[in-house]
Amino acid sequence: MKLENGSTTELILNSNELQNEVTDLDEEEKYGEKIHQIKELLAGDNVDIKKLQEFAISPGGFVTNEIRQEAWPKLVGIDVDNIPPKPDEETLHGHRDYNQVVLDVNRSLKRFPPDMDDNIRLGLQDQLVDLIMRVLVRHDELHYYQGYHDICVTFLLVGGEDVAFALVDKLSLNHLRDFMDANMDRTKHILNYMYPLIGRVNPKLRDFLERSEVGTIFSLSWLITWYGHVLPHLRDIVRCYDFFIACHPLMPIYLAAAIVLYREKEILEAECDMCVLHGLLSKIPDDIPYEQLIVRAVQLYEKYSPDDLAHEAILNFKRSQELAKARIQNRQRPPPRPAVKRKRWLSLFYQDGSSIYFKLTFWTLTAVFSAALIAYFKSSEWDKGWWS
Numbered sequence: 001m002k003l004e005n006g007s008t009t010e011l012i013l014n015s016n017e018l019q020n021e022v023t024d025l026d027e028e029e030k031y032g033e034k035i036h037q038i039k040e041l042l043a044g045d046n047v048d049i050k051k052l053q054e055f056a057i058s059p060g061g062f063v064t065n066e067i068r069q070e071a072w073p074k075l076v077g078i079d080v081d082n083i084p085p086k087p088d089e090e091t092l093h094g095h096r097d098y099n100q101v102v103l104d105v106n107r108s109l110k111r112f113p114p115d116m117d118d119n120i121r122l123g124l125q126d127q128l129v130d131l132i133m134r135v136l137v138r139h140d141e142l143h144y145y146q147g148y149h150d151i152c153v154t155f156l157l158v159g160g161e162d163v164a165f166a167l168v169d170k171l172s173l174n175h176l177r178d179f180m181d182a183n184m185d186r187t188k189h190i191l192n193y194m195y196p197l198i199g200r201v202n203p204k205l206r207d208f209l210e211r212s213e214v215g216t217i218f219s220l221s222w223l224i225t226w227y228g229h230v231l232p233h234l235r236d237i238v239r240c241y242d243f244f245i246a247c248h249p250l251m252p253i254y255l256a257a258a259i260v261l262y263r264e265k266e267i268l269e270a271e272c273d274m275c276v277l278h279g280l281l282s283k284i285p286d287d288i289p290y291e292q293l294i295v296r297a298v299q300l301y302e303k304y305s306p307d308d309l310a311h312e313a314i315l316n317f318k319r320s321q322e323l324a325k326a327r328i329q330n331r332q333r334p335p336p337r338p339a340v341k342r343k344r345w346l347s348l349f350y351q352d353g354s355s356i357y358f359k360l361t362f363w364t365l366t367a368v369f370s371a372a373l374i375a376y377f378k379s380s381e382w383d384k385g386w387w388s
Contacts, residue, residue: 027060027063027235028063028064030060031059031060031063034055034058034060034063035063035064035067037055038052038055038062038063038067038071039067041055042067042070042071042074047074049074049075052071052074052075052246053075053246053247055071056071056075056242056243056245056246057242057243057246057247057294057298059291059295060239060291061238061239061242061243062242065158065238068158068159068238068241068242069158069159069163071242072155072158072159072167072241072245073159073163073166073167075245075246076166076167076170076171076245077170078166078167078170080162080163080166083162083163083165083166084134084138086130086134086162086165087134087137091137092129092130092133092134092137093133095133095136095137097133097136097143097144098129098133100144100146101129101132101133101136101144101149102129104146104149105125105128105129105132105149106125108125108128108149108150108153109121111150111153111154111228111229112124112153112157113234124153124156124157127156127160127161128149128152128153128156130161131152131155131156131161131164131165131168132144132148132149132152132168134165134169135165135168135169135172138169139169139172139173142172142177142180143180143181143182144180145179145180145184145224147179147221147224147225147229148176148179148180148224150225150226150228150229151168151171151176151225151226151228152164152168153228154226154228154234154237154238154241155167155168155241157234158238171245174249175244175245175249176249177249178190178249179223179224187220187223187224189313189314190223190250190253191216191217191219191220191223191253192216192313192314192316193250193253193257193306193309193313194216194219194253194256194257194260195209195210195216195316196304196309196312196313196316197253197254197257197300197304197309198257198260198261200303200304201257201261201300202261202264204268205260205261205264205267205268208267208268208272209260209267209277211272212272212273212274212276212277213274214274214277214278214281215274217278218277218278218281218282219253219256219260219281222252222255222256222259222284223252223253223256226240226241226244226252227240227252227255227284230283230284231284232286236290239290239291239294240255240290240294243255243294243297247298247301248301248306250306251297251301254297254298254300254301255293255294255297257297257300258293258294258296258297258300259284259288259293260281261296262288262289262292262293262296263281263285266280267280267281
């Protein structure tokens with residue numbers, strides 16, 4: 001539907017149009033009292049942010065898309081009535097990352113509801129490009145990465161372009177900041193928190209994963225897209241976003257650890273092989289119990305804070321850097337020169353420089369030669385007179 005927002009005309013989805021994607025009627029009925037309490041809280045002049053965070057983390061999160069449109073800006077701390085205007089098209093399209101953003105957005109078909117009209121989807125894709133470019137133009141120190149658009153499209157589907165821009169603009173300077181460096185060093189470092197977390201709870205599982213050398217790359221897309229790229233249903237994605245917005249920036253890695261721990265039996269029954277485990281872990285099962293895992297992630301965070309894990313994570317990071325450096329050096333090292341082949345008969349005499357070996361070789365050759373000579377003469381016509 002069309003919505004006039006100041007001088008900008010936006011194409012956004014009505015909460016009813018997305019309701020089946022965000023939650024079903026049974027869920028809405030289940031959390032009816034919670035919905036009432038959240039709306040009552042949001043209606044107040046001074047919203048209790050701590051209480052709003054508790055609603056976001058507790059089972060069901062904010063439950064509906066309609067509530068998220070109001071609650072997410074409150075949690076992030078933005079004034080929806082004072083959102084900076086969109087720069088002109090020339091400024092947006094002139095950014096260094098514009099072409100890559102367009103390519104990624106054009107490949108994001110699966111991130112939109114499957115029954116969406118093509119015209120609506122194409123309009124939303126144009127808005128998605130614009131809201132991403134608005135953030136990048138506004139903050140030159142931020143670098144686009146593949147996966148960023150998966151986060152932005154979720155906010156776009158819930159809040160429309162202007163509100164989505166304001167949300168992503170704020171989060172890009174906080175929760176998403178480590179992903180937006182010129183390189184991926186800090187992103188890789190965050191992944192190094194996973195094994196220490198798993199090891200504190202289940203040393204056997206950690207040992208199995210480390211022996212397989214599967215590493216943590218299987219969870220990279222989970223982290224940098226806030227699971228937007230790997231979860232099949234929008235209702236599960238926005239539920240995770242309720243949780244992540246309300247929590248510490250490292251909470252996505254705590255959820256990743258909770259998912260791996262939950263799949264312990266399945267992992268340990270698999271072959272301890274890098275390729276096998278990477279294939280297994282890369283795909284999150286459709287029926288995974290997100291509410292249960294969110295509770296587990298919170299428990300992990302409360303018991304093992306980032307500060308408690310930081311030292312071990314740094315050691316893991318340094319170790320991984322050293323291994324990566326060693327691999328590069330091995331690839332760059334020229335292949336060993338082939339040994340000069342000696343004449344075969346010389347190698348028999350001088351293989352180890354031993355006089356004993358020389359004597360054995362000499363007498364062996366003599367015996368072989370003599371036997372061959374006798375066999376030859378016996379088979380020839382010469383033996384008629386030669387042996388007589």
